[in-house]
Amino acid sequence: MGLKRVWQGVLKGAEKAAQRIPAVQKRLEAEYAQVEQMVRSKMRPKLESLPDFPQLPEQGVPREQILSWLQQLREQETPPWKQGRVSGTVYHGGEEHSAFLSQVYALHAQSNPLHADLFPSTIKFEAEIVRMTASLLHAPATDDPTQQVVGTTTSGGTESILLAMKTYRDWAHAEKGITEPEVVAPETAHPAFDKAAHLFCIKLIRTPVGDDFKANLEAMHKAITRQTIALVGSAPGYPHGVIDPIPQIAQLAKQYGIGMHVDACLGGFILPFIEMAGYPVTPWDFRVDGVTSISVDPHKYGYTPKGLSVVLYRGRNLRRYQYFTATEWQGGLYASPTLPGSRPGALSVAGWAAMVSIGKQGYLECARQIMETAKQIRKGIEQMPELKLMGEPLFLIAFTSAQEQLNIYQVLDQLAARGWRLNALQRPPGVHFAVTIRHAQPGVAEAFLSDLRDAVDYVKAHPDEKGEMAPIYGMANSLPFRGVIDEVLRRYLDALYD
Numbered sequence: 255m256g257l258k259r260v261w262q263g264v265l266k267g268a269e270k271a272a273q274r275i276p277a278v279q280k281r282l283e284a285e286y287a288q289v290e291q292m293v294r295s296k297m298r299p300k301l302e303s304l305p306d307f308p309q310l311p312e313q314g315v316p317r318e319q320i321l322s323w324l325q326q327l328r329e330q331e332t333p334p335w336k337q338g339r340v341s342g343t344v345y346h347g348g349e350e351h352s353a354f355l356s357q358v359y360a361l362h363a364q365s366n367p368l369h370a371d372l373f374p375s376t377i378k379f380e381a382e383i384v385r386m387t388a389s390l391l392h393a394p395a396t397d398d399p400t401q402q403v404v405g406t407t408t409s410g411g412t413e414s415i416l417l418a419m420k421t422y423r424d425w426a427h428a429e430k431g432i433t434e435p436e437v438v439a440p441e442t443a444h445p446a447f448d449k450a451a452h453l454f455c456i457k458l459i460r461t462p463v464g465d466d467f468k469a470n471l472e473a474m475h476k477a478i479t480r481q482t483i484a485l486v487g488s489a490p491g492y493p494h495g496v497i498d499p500i501p502q503i504a505q506l507a508k509q510y511g512i513g514m515h516v517d518a519c520l521g522g523f524i525l526p527f528i529e530m531a532g533y534p535v536t537p538w539d540f541r542v543d544g545v546t547s548i549s550v551d552p553h554k555y556g557y558t559p560k561g562l563s564v565v566l567y568r569g570r571n572l573r574r575y576q577y578f579t580a581t582e583w584q585g586g587l588y589a590s591p592t593l594p595g596s597r598p599g600a601l602s603v604a605g606w607a608a609m610v611s612i613g614k615q616g617y618l619e620c621a622r623q624i625m626e627t628a629k630q631i632r633k634g635i636e637q638m639p640e641l642k643l644m645g646e647p648l649f650l651i652a653f654t655s656a657q658e659q660l661n662i663y664q665v666l667d668q669l670a671a672r673g674w675r676l677n678a679l680q681r682p683p684g685v686h687f688a689v690t691i692r693h694a695q696p697g698v699a700e701a702f703l704s705d706l707r708d709a710v711d712y713v714k715a716h717p718d719e720k721g722e723m724a725p726i727y728g729m730a731n732s733l734p735f736r737g738v739i740d741e742v743l744r745r746y747l748d749a750l751y752d
C-alpha cells in the first residue's frame with residue numbers, strides 16, 4: 255500500500271472519529287445549513303406570480319400563462335451572460351443565431367434517432383456532425399479501417415468521456431484479457447473521468463502536473479502497469495486552459511500498445527481556428543500519431559444548442575466496443591450506440607444547422623475575436639502586481655493571487671458583487687475566465703479589468719470580510735477531511751431538488 259493511501263486511511267479514520275463529537279457535529283450542521291440557505295436564496299426563480307407545482311395541476315394551465323411566466327423568467331436570467339459577464343457557459347448567444355436554432359429545433363421537436371426508419375434525416379445530420387468534426391480534427395483520408403476516424407454524437411462532454419472509457423475497458427478485456435482496468439490521467443483532467451471510473455469499475459490513477467499545469471510525463475510513465483488500458487490528456491484542461499503535451503503522451507501510449515484519449519471537449523471547436531488564425535498551438539488532434547480517441551463538444555465553441563458532443567475513434571474496430579445490443583429481449587431486437595435509449599433528434603438537427611450556417615470562415619472570425627479579447631484581458635491582469643497568471647493562457651485565463659495576504663476567493667466574491675460570474679479553482683486556489691464571443695462585445699474587457707482592479711483594492715482594504723464563496727472554497731482548500739466537502743456537495747444537490 256502506498257504512503258498516500260495509508261495517509262488517506264488515517265485521515266478518514268480521524269474524520270469519522272471527529273464527526274462523532276457533538277460540538278463538531280453542531281458546527282458541521284451549521285456549515286451545511288449555510289450551503290442550503292445559499293441555494294434557497296440564490297438558485298430559485300424570483301417570480302411572485304409563478305406558483306409551485308408539487309403535483310400536476312388538476313386542469314391544464316393556459317399556454318399563454320405559461321409563456322408569460324417563461325418570458326419573464328428569461329428576461330430575469332438572460333442579462334448576465336448576454337452582457338458578457340459570465341465565464342464560458344453561453345458560448346455564442348447571439349440573438350439571430352439563437353432564433354435560427356429555435357426555428358430549426360421546432361421543425362424536429364418530435365424526432366428520435368433511435369427509430370432510424372422513421373426519422374432518416376436526423377440520422378444523416380448526426381452522421382454529418384461526426385464527419386465534419388472528424389475532418390476538422392484532421393482525420394486522415396484513408397480506406398484503411400484501422401486508421402479511419404469514426405465516432406458518434408452524444409449528449410455532452412461527460413457522455414463522450416464515459417463512452418470512451420467504457421470502450422477502452424471492453425476493448426482491453428476482449429483483446430488483451432485485462433480484467434482490472436486502469437486509466438492514467440493528469441490531476442487536471444475533468445471529473446468526468448472519475449465518473450467513468452466509478453461507473454465502469456475502472457481504477458483511475460491521477461498523476462501530478464508541473465508548475466506550468468501541464469501533465470508530468472515521467473509521473474504518467476511511472477503510473478503505467480500491465481492493467482493500464484489508456485492514457486488521458488486534455489486540449490486544453492478546464493481548470494487552467496493549458497494543453498497537455500499530447501504528442502509525448504501519445505508516444506508513450508503507442509509504446510505500451512494502449513489507448514490515448516484526448517479530451518478536447520472545451521477546445522475541440524476553437525483550437526483548429528486559433529491555429530488557422532496563426533497562433534502557435536501544441537499538436538493535439540488526429541495528426542498526432544498514437545492519439546486513438548478524442549472527445550469534442552460542438553455545444554461549447556461549436557455554438558450549437560446544449561446537449562451535443564462527439565466522441566471519435568481512430569479505427570472502426572474501437573467504436574464497436576462502444577455499442578450496446580440486446581438480442582434476446584421480448585420487446586424485439588435492440589441496438590443503441592450511446593448511453594441513452596431515445597435521443598432528442600432535434601438537438602442534432604439544430605447542431606448540424608449551427609455548424610453548416612456558421613462555416614469555417616464564421617468560426618475563424620469568432621476565434622480571432624476571442625483571442626484578441628483574451629490577449630487584452632491577459633495583459634490587463636499582468637499589469638496588476640497583486641495577481642499572477644496560472645500557466646500560459648490561450649482563450650481561457652486562469653489567475654491567482656501574487657501576494658499571500660490577498661485571498662483570491664474574496665476577489666471572486668467581489669467580482670460577483672459587481673455582476674461577474676467567474677469560476678473558482680482549487681488546489682491551488684485560483685479563478686478562471688473562459689473567454690467567449692460574448693466578451694468580444696465593445697467595452698466588456700475594459701469593464702472587466704476595471705471591476706477586477708476595484709475588487710482587488712476592496713479586498714486589500716477589507717481583508718477580513720466574509721464573502722459567500724470564499725468561506726466555502728477556503729474550507730475546501732484547507733480541510734484535509736474530504737468527507738465533509740463531499741457531504742457539502744451532496745447537501746447542495748439535495749437542496750436543488752427540495
Ligand SMILES: Cc1ncc(COP(=O)(O)O)c(C=O)c1O
Nearest residue numbers: 410411412444491492517519520
Ligand atoms: C475539458 C472538459 N472536459 C469535459 C467537460 C464536460 O463537458 P459537459 O459539461 O458537456 O459534460 C468539460 C466541461 O466544461 C470540459 O471543460
